[in-house]
Amino acid sequence: MTTRRSAFVPTVAALLAAFIGWFLSDRLIVSAARSELDQSLLLTSRAVRAEIDRFRSLPDVAGEDGRIRAALIDPAYLDDANRYLETIARHAGAAELFLINKWGTTIAASNWNRAGSFIGQDYSFRPYFSRAMIDGHGEFYAIGVTTGVPGYFLSTRILNGDVPGVLVVKVDLKPLQTTWQNAGADIALADADGVVFLSGKPRWIYRPLWPLSTDSILRLEESRAYDGVNLSRAQPLFELSSHSPDIRGSGAIGRLMVMPETNWRIVATRSSSWIAAQSIGWAAFAALATFGMALLWKVVDQRRQILQLKLQQSDKLETMVEERTRDLATEVEARQQAEIELRAAQDNLVHSEKMAALGRMSTAIVHEISQPLAAMEATLTAAQLSLQPADQANVGRIDSAKALVRRMQRTTKHLKSFGRKESGERCHVDLREVLKSAADLVHPRSRLAGVEPQLLLPPEPVLVLAGSVRMEQVAVNLMLNALDATEGKSNSSVVVSLAVVDGNAEIRVRDTGIGIAPDMIHKVTEPFYSSKTQSDGLGLGLSICKAILTEFGGRLSISSVEGSWTEIIVEMPLAHLASGGEN
Structure with missing residues (x-):
């Protein structure tokens, strides 16, 4: 009787301990699993939000x-x-x-x-x-x-x-789904009605989390949100309400979170079989420990829990240190890049100021030499009139000197016009005169390059509605670029043609220079891009030309064969078309 009683009490105590062990372990493991799932939901929501926010603006x-x-x-x-x-x-x-x-x-x-x-x-x-x-x-x-x-x-x-x-x-958003699939994560993203549209488990896609109401089905079909999917026949994944954060049943536990910005639902699940296995193990362990090692079990369990907590804290601390280290490295790299860009911008601003000062100086110089040139022409004319019949041999020399003076006067006139600030008003501009003036302005550069631009102009005026000074700026930039491309290359040529094509004025500047690489053509009109590595250019010429032409309703296009030729085409509407029939 005593033996049976002694066996009965440990047995009952063991069964009670087993039940308590199973009950407590189940609750603890489920709680830990829910915490992990909540963390997974938080990280997933941040990833989804970051992916969408990249394009929100x-x-x-x-x-x-x-x-x-x-x-x-x-x-x-x-x-x-x-x-x-x-x-x-x-x-x-x-x-x-x-x-x-x-x-x-x-x-x-x-x-x-x-x-x-x-x-x-x-x-x-x-x-x-x-x-x-x-x-x-x-x-x-x-x-x-x-x-x-x-x-x-x-x-x-x-x-x-x-x-x-x-x-x-x-x-x-498919890259997010691919990431979940590669990680083996049981994660799903559903809309406000609970229909899954992204998931690491393909069989979940386009199935509702809970039974859909008739109004929800009709609304989704009306908007054709899931065109081709029969939602009325889709089986719900879980038996839960739209407001419950917990999912349990069908061999899994999970958590649900709502994204306030979009009212989407994020679901993360884990298999419940491992929870049941651990709970049974703890029950067996509790039953065995009750038969003589209750105290020892308690001590060991406490030490185990303390060690587990320390390990979790250590892992968390290491994770935080690693994240902060990566953040600091990113900040240092970003700061270094910003300093490099700042120095480059400062250098470009200094160079721009130098060029502006040089322009002001050249305008002042042109103003100062205009009157002496006029005086020289008058003096040469007076000298020619005072020649004796015996000095007729000097008439040709004086005419040559006067021609040179007139050429200098034309150049200074173009420079004064080119340096003058335009009011912004548009007028009828003859592109033939613009190209002639631009050719005079680039003449010193063409003489140094040994290539004289060839002008092919029509006999009739070609009028556009624009600003003459800014159109000269476009023409000068295009001709200078063509001359730069031919520098150092023998038997080069620069041809500038003007024609009327399909109701538009068309300027073509073609050079037989070094050409442009195919992958660089789309970059040459970007600000501060320049292929002239040995020059002081800012890379703004073609960018400014494109901006000016766009303002006047024109467009600029580039064709090129690397090492052979480059052709820049400028198209502008004729004046009578641009001004609504005005002549």
Whole structure:
């Protein structure tokens, strides 16, 4: 009887200890798992937010460009808008950029020249369009009805006068999904209705977290957010409400978090089998320890918990030290780069000030020598009139001297005109006179280079609506660039031609110089880019030319074969077209 009682008590105590051990271990492990899942949710939300925030300002910035606003009211600017959107999307890393008119039809897109282009597509049913037209901004995740490729759409309303439009950027979030899949993470991202659209587990995609209401299904079908997916037949992943943060059941536990900015749901789960295995193990350990080692078990368990806590704190401290070290290294690198850029900018500003001072000095010098030149011409004329019949042999010499003086006077006249600040008003400018004046201005440089620019001008005036001084600046820059390209190369030539083509004035400056590398052509019109490594050029010439021509409604294009030739083409509308029929 005593033996049975002695066995009964330890048995009951062991069973009680086993139950308590299982119960407590289950709660502790679940709590730890939830903490880890919450940390995973926090990191995932930051990653998603960072990916979206990279492009959040892109529609606002791109919408400030004049070509985008002009395209809303003038189809003539659509080609420029297409190319601009294509360039911005490529540099920013966005999936697509497109412009929608007030009726919801796409009129310009970064994929204008590719299959599946958005141009001509009606997106008036998309919430990002209607919200942007009403509130100024919109955002929406959906499967593309044109391409079938899902993405996150950020939209901004833009205005040209009273004409509205919407500029949209499509962000590809698939890299996040690929990262989750490679890491083996059971993470899912769902919309406000609970429909999963990104997940590390492919079988979860386009399935709801909880049963969808009829209103939610109708709203999603109306917006075509998941075009081609039958949501009414999709089985829910879990049996939970939209407000519950905990997920348990179906062999898994998980946590749910709401992103306030988008009202999206992020779900992270872990298998519950390992939790059950650990709980049973702890129950068995508790039962065995109760049979004679309760005290020892308690001490060992306490030491184990303390060691585990220290290890976690140590790992956390090491992680914090590593993160801070990386941050400091990034700050040092950024500061060094900023100092380098600051020094370069200071050098460029000093050089610009030197060039400005040189321009002011040259203007003063021109002013000072103009009167002596006029006096010299008058003196030579007087000397010629006073010649005796016997001195007729000197008439030719005096005529030659007077011709040289007149040439100097023409050059100083061009320099005074070139250095004069223009009022900004436009007038009818004959491009033939502009090219002649530019040729006179670059004559000293062409004489040094041993290449005289050949002018091919039409007999009739070619009038454009512009500023003569700034057009001379464009012509001088283009001719000087052509002369620089031919320097040191034998049998070189520079040909400057003017013609009227398809209602536009067309200037072509062609040289047989060193040419431009194919991968550099798109960079030569960027500010501060220069291929003249041995010169003091700022790399602003072609950038300034492009800006001036754009202001006057013109455009500049470049063709080149490296080592052979380069041709720069300037196109400008004729004056009677640019001024609405004015002659």
